[in-house]
Amino acid sequence: MTASRERIREVVDRYVELVGAGTADEIVALYAEDAVVEDPVGSEPRVGHGAIRDFYATLEGLDQATRLLAVRIAGGEAAFHFEVATLADGVTYTLAPVDVMAFDDDGRITSMRAYWGEEDLAVG
Helix, strand or coil, rough: CCCCCHHHHHHHHHHHHHHHHHCCHHCCCEEEEEEEEECCCCCCCEEEEHHHHHHHHCCCCCCCCCCEEEEEECCEEEEEEEEEEECCEEEEEEEEEEEEEEEECCCCCEEEECCHHHHEEECC
């Protein structure tokens, strides 16, 4: 039995919230123990909680705001478009990736692939 649409939506909402204002440990708690993160797609995959925690730790302490723009859920997976605006030295850097996640039966993320490139970063 796959995770319910409601549970998947809850995890996506929480993920977007935590990317903006959470800790690496809070984000990692959304992932299955042996999960894989590929962010951006084409980069070296990060496997397991330790590697995933190291990846998200780079976000801690940044002045960020996030918002969910669109989400589609089907077959135990979700694709969603969200925006991350980071303020640094008086300049706002905005990235709006499309993330694709798969979930286990308990609603934990088993894989996350983020689609974005340098040309998708807006500075203003």
